[in-house]
Amino acid sequence: xxxxxxxxxxxxxxxxxxxxxxxxxxxxxxxxxxxxxxxxxxxxxxxxxxxxxxxxxxxxxxxxxxxxxxxxxxxxxxxxxxxxxxxxxxxxxxxxxxxxxxxxxxxxxxxxxxxxxxxxxxxxxxxxxxxxxxxxxxxxxxxxxxxxxxxxxxxxxxxxxxxxxxxxxxxxxxxxxxxxxxxxxxxxxxxxxxxxxxxxxxxxxxxxxxxxxxxxxxxxxxxxxxxxxxxxxxxxxxxxxxx
Amino acid sequence: xxxxxxxxxxxxxxxxxxxxxxxxxxxxxxxxxxxxxxxxxxxxxxxxxxxxxxxxxxxxxxxxxxxxxxxxxxxxxxxxxxxxxxxxxxxxxxxxxxxxxxxxxxxxxxxxxxxxxxxxxxxxxxxxxxxxxxxxxxxxxxxxxxxxxxxxxxxxxxxxxxxxxxxxxxxxxxxxxxxxxxxxxxxxxxxxxxxxxxxxxxxxxxxxxxxxxxxxxxxxxxxxxxxxxxxxxxxxxxxxxxx
DNA sequence: CGAAGACTTGATGCCGATCAACAGGGGTGG
DNA sequence: CCACCCCTGTTGATCGGCATCAAGTCTTCG
Numbered sequence: 091x092x093x094x095x096x097x098x099x100x101x102x103x104x105x106x107x108x109x110x111x112x113x114x115x116x117x118x119x120x121x122x123x124x125x126x127x128x129x130x131x132x133x134x135x136x137x138x139x140x141x142x143x144x145x146x147x148x149x150x151x152x153x154x155x156x157x158x159x160x161x162x163x164x165x166x167x168x169x170x171x172x173x174x175x176x177x178x179x180x181x182x183x184x185x186x187x188x189x190x191x192x193x194x195x196x197x198x199x200x201x202x203x204x205x206x207x208x209x210x211x212x213x214x215x216x217x218x219x220x221x222x223x224x225x226x227x228x229x230x231x232x233x234x235x236x237x238x239x240x241x242x243x244x245x246x247x248x249x250x251x252x253x254x255x256x257x258x259x260x261x262x263x264x265x266x267x268x269x270x271x272x273x274x275x276x277x278x279x280x281x282x283x284x285x286x287x288x289x290x291x292x293x294x295x296x297x298x299x300x301x302x303x304x305x306x307x308x309x310x311x312x313x314x315x316x317x318x319x320x321x322x323x324x325x326x327x328x329x330x331x332x333x
Numbered sequence: 334x335x336x337x338x339x340x341x342x343x344x345x346x347x348x349x350x351x352x353x354x355x356x357x358x359x360x361x362x363x364x365x366x367x368x369x370x371x372x373x374x375x376x377x378x379x380x381x382x383x384x385x386x387x388x389x390x391x392x393x394x395x396x397x398x399x400x401x402x403x404x405x406x407x408x409x410x411x412x413x414x415x416x417x418x419x420x421x422x423x424x425x426x427x428x429x430x431x432x433x434x435x436x437x438x439x440x441x442x443x444x445x446x447x448x449x450x451x452x453x454x455x456x457x458x459x460x461x462x463x464x465x466x467x468x469x470x471x472x473x474x475x476x477x478x479x480x481x482x483x484x485x486x487x488x489x490x491x492x493x494x495x496x497x498x499x500x501x502x503x504x505x506x507x508x509x510x511x512x513x514x515x516x517x518x519x520x521x522x523x524x525x526x527x528x529x530x531x532x533x534x535x536x537x538x539x540x541x542x543x544x545x546x547x548x549x550x551x552x553x554x555x556x557x558x559x560x561x562x563x564x565x566x567x568x569x570x571x572x573x574x575x576x
Numbered sequence: 577c578g579a580a581g582a583c584t585t586g587a588t589g590c591c592g593a594t595c596a597a598c599a600g601g602g603g604t605g606g
Numbered sequence: 607c608c609a610c611c612c613c614t615g616t617t618g619a620t621c622g623g624c625a626t627c628a629a630g631t632c633t634t635c636g
Contacts, residue, residue: 151469151473153473153477153478153559154559155559157477158477159472159473159476159477161469161472161473172458172462172465173462173465173466175455175458175459175462175571176459176462176463176567176568176569177462177466177563177566177567177568178566178567178568179566181466181469181563182469197571198571200571201455201571201572201573202573204451204454204455204458204573205451205573205574208447208448208451208454211447211451211454211455211458212418212444212447212454214458215415215418215447215454215457215458215461216418216419218458218461218462218465219415219416219418219419219420219461220419221465222415222416222461222464222465222468223416223420223424225465225468225469225472226394226404226424226425226468228472229402229404229468229471229472229475230394230396230402230404232472232475232476232520233402233475233519233520234396234400234401234402234520235396236623236624237623237624268581268582268583269582269583270582276476277475277476277477278624278625279624279625279626280582280583281583281584281585281624281625281626281627282623282624282625284583284584284585285584285585285624288584288585316396316397316398320420320424323420323421323422324419324420324421325419325420325421326419328418328440328441328443328444329444330444330445330447330448479591479592480591480592511613511614511615512614512615512616513613513614521592521593522592522593522594523614523615524592524593524594524595524615524616524617525591525592525593527615527616527617528592528616528617531616531617
């Protein structure tokens with residue numbers, strides 16, 4: 091399929107021909123990234139933003155004391171470096187977790203798309219809000235939940251994101267993260283992440299073999315994670331007419 | 334001044350007459366809130382969003398175990414319940430910290446504004462990004478910094494937000510939060526917040542009298558907070574033409 | 577085959593939570 | 607107008623969760 095952005099947006103609304111063409115146009119160019127490659131580094135000046143076409147990435151910041159906080163995991167159809175819309179320098183580092191392909195988008199082209207397609211502008215705002223809610227959920231997790239809950243929540247989040255684009259029938263999935271990375275995302279040490287995974291395993295909530303995870307007791311895992319379901323009720327009736 | 338949103342956006346770009354009128358139109362209605370009043374509760378169905386006109390508010394979630402995580406503090410010109418653009422139910426509770434006035438905005442009017450004024454739509458995206466960056470900074474703080482750093486960072490953040498709209502010359506400010514609220518924002522207990530404030534005081538970084546704070550050693554406080562300056566370099570040259 | 581990275585497990589220590597007690601103050605009702 | 611009470615702030619004592627340090631295994635890749 092041509093446009094990953096169109097696929098993402100198309101799950102929420104029916105796109106017009108010209109809207110689809112506009113989104114396609116954003117992803118004309120393509121750039122390959124090898125596993126571990128850095129797409130952009132904090133404070134890099136950047137004149138473009140990116141749409142992820144294939145693979146998974148992550149973004150993070152490094153604090154003065156050298157510790158790392160992973161901010162988000164990125165999947166096909168996600169936009170990267172949107173904060174470049176306002177800040178001159180990148181606010182986070184973005185790195186490929188797997189082989190990836192991204193589409194660079196000039197800011198001027200982005201602006202033109204907003205002007206020509208108001209409904210797409212509204213959808214971008216809406217997608218931003220979904221991401222903001224995901225961020226606040228994680229914020230609440232970091233501030234107020236136990237180590238076990240945070241690890242469980244991360245497993246669920248990644249599984250759900252992977253499912254969006256793959257067969258939802260798969261009983262298991264490959265996480266694709268080291269325990270150190272899980273720790274940097276959840277605010278824990280790699281050692282403690284290991285213990286929490288073992289505990290989840292001992293309690294019969296998950297199974298592991300290599301990097302592959304299986305949820306044995308999905309209900310129990312959700313409970314352990316303090317998981318809040320957000321699916322219930324998307325409402326886009328207010329959107330303007332498509333063009 | 335009529336429109337708080339116009340004031341906020343106007344700090345970043347020069348608005349046209351018709352853009353200013355459009356933003357004014359969003360804030361026609363006004364609703365008063367008393368200190369402690371709840372504007373909306375998590376899971377409330379809502380058909381509108383709000384612009385804060387006067388006062389300060391906060392938004393939070395309550396976790397299954399009863400603990401509270403404060404997600405953001407809201408000031409005049411901020412938009413509330415933008416996540417209502419996509420979720421049918423509110424994702425956070427919003428409460429007034431002081432006497433407040435808010436302007437309810439119908440989603441349909443919001444949509445019309447986006448269509449008529451593409452540059453305003455782009456600015457809303459940009460403002461969203463500023464907020465997203467603030468959120469990720471706080472995420473990194475919660476995940477990776479000490480209790481003292483988090484409290485110091487909160488003091489700086491609130492001071493800066495208050496300064497945007499008041500005399501930047503004031504040496505001191507009224508925080509307007511209880512220590513319990515500081516704790517719920519930083520992921521700490523009220524007791525420990527108290528100790529951290531005392532420590533900052535003993536180290537000569539801040540002074541307190543009643544609810545009024547003074548920064549005695551701003552450099553030292555920033556260092557203690559792991560503060561990252563984001564001001565350096567706003568770039569909005571890519572924006573489309575105003576109408 | 578060697579080396580580096582990822583995973584695992586145990587021992588110990590510290591930061592921040594929890595429990596507890598008391599002081600001050602402001603609002604409310606009698 | 608006063609008495610009471612609840613909320614907020616303050617400080618001490620103790621506890622526990624997660625970090626830190628350390629050692630060893632397994633895997634992967636050059």
